[in-house]
Amino acid sequence: MNQFLDFSLGGIANGAVIALMALALVLVWRSSRVVNFAQVGQAMFTTFISLWIYEVSGSWLLALLIAICAGAILGLVVHLLVMKPVRRADASGAIIATFGVLIALQAAAGMIWGGDPKAFVPPVANSGLEFAGRIWPVSWYDLLIFAVTSVLVLALSYVFTRTSFGLAMRASALNPEVARISGVRVSRMLILGWAMAGSVGAIAGVLIAPSATLSPNSFDLLLVFAFTAAVIGGLDSLVGAVAFGVGTGLVLSLVTGYSDASNAPIVSLVLLVVILLMKPDGFFSQSKSRVV
């Protein structure tokens, strides 16, 4: 029982990062109906930038802020330079194009920063806390991850449900034509969706980097897990992305704990297939109730 508790607790921080990356995928899906496989590439790229700022300035907070800005800008660039022209030509080509962007970003990062893994030193201790006479599988850094994620999710849900901007964003996602004839500048909402996704992904990248090392390919597995979480959550649901992001983190931690870390991606994909077979719309999808 103790072991189960340890494995579960150990998965929460990881799950929070998966949730953030899943959120980024959902934000892009809601604005353009495209799964952006380049999202982890963008996050990897901004994390390298962030690491550089961190090493130069010594301030983790500044590094995080720069990552957020760089993520937004990179999201804009990918949307305007690649996705917009491609979508005009052929809608199904867009998904292939996101893979192209991913590969291009990884190659560019390799050329700039080299392929050797780099260490991203966490700003606070990353070793298990001692509390009530035992060592727990939760560190100060895990708590920081959890705090940043919670604040971000709360802020996003506030923006989406309580502000005019959020209403316009949601309308553009649910029904672009109705949004347009209501006076919403839909193309602007689309651009903002990509920028927001870029920022959220960038935060996820900076948060996860200290758990491993940073290299051009180090976020590839994160893509698999985030994609699983986003799809199971219904792809267009922020709540679903967060819930199943954390859930995926838990399951992976249990699998890793009881068997072996190399089984985690397989379990994640099997889970995805099984759940999609039972519930093709995912759990929180809003679109299934629509009548066209």
Add this chain to the structure above:
Amino acid sequence: MLHIHNLTVSYGQVVALSEVSLEAPRGCVTAVIGANGAGKSTLMRAVAGLIIPKSGQVTFDGSDLVGVATDERVRRGLVLVPEGRSTIAEFTIEENLRLGGLWRSRFHQRESIAGVFDLFPALAKRHKMLASTLSGGERQQLAIGRALMAEPTCLLLDEPSLGLAPLIVQQILELAQQLAIEKNLAILLVEQNAVTALRVARTGIVLNLGEVVLHGPAQQIAANKDLRHAYLGY
């Protein structure tokens, strides 16, 4: 005031509208009638800026609308209520209404919402409920209410009667007439239901296969038996 001059729209090789000219003055309903496939919805979508015409002009309050995006037309007061109850089912009634005037000040939004609720008490009672819980007629009211949130000077009503019971159709079309007169709106109404539409309109335009075949006072068109047989099928 809305002017349409020699508007031509084609989908590839197919000409959907051919040199259509008409005007919709403020303070009355102008009805465009015609059978299925006559080009009525194409006309509305072109005027709203959702499709780009091949040639011709649309002028609104004296300015040419060529190259003006749909959302900008809405902000200038030219608002479309499209065919098929275009509300967002996942939004509450209040959210659907707010969507129609998000760029306006909070004060003006609140004022307009109060106006819409006065007009449609059924919506006011359930403003926190999802639009998907409404009946067909109420959803049409909601779509019109959302358009009114933009404080328009011209409303484009595309087949508001589609799929509604005769009594509700009558109510909705009479409401159009009332809005035109009380708020001094220019209303361009597209309808398959010619009888009721011509009853509330001042001017009627008969569209057949993308061309205007008749343009005149609504009462005259309603009284013209041959024409009804030829184009309107009753």
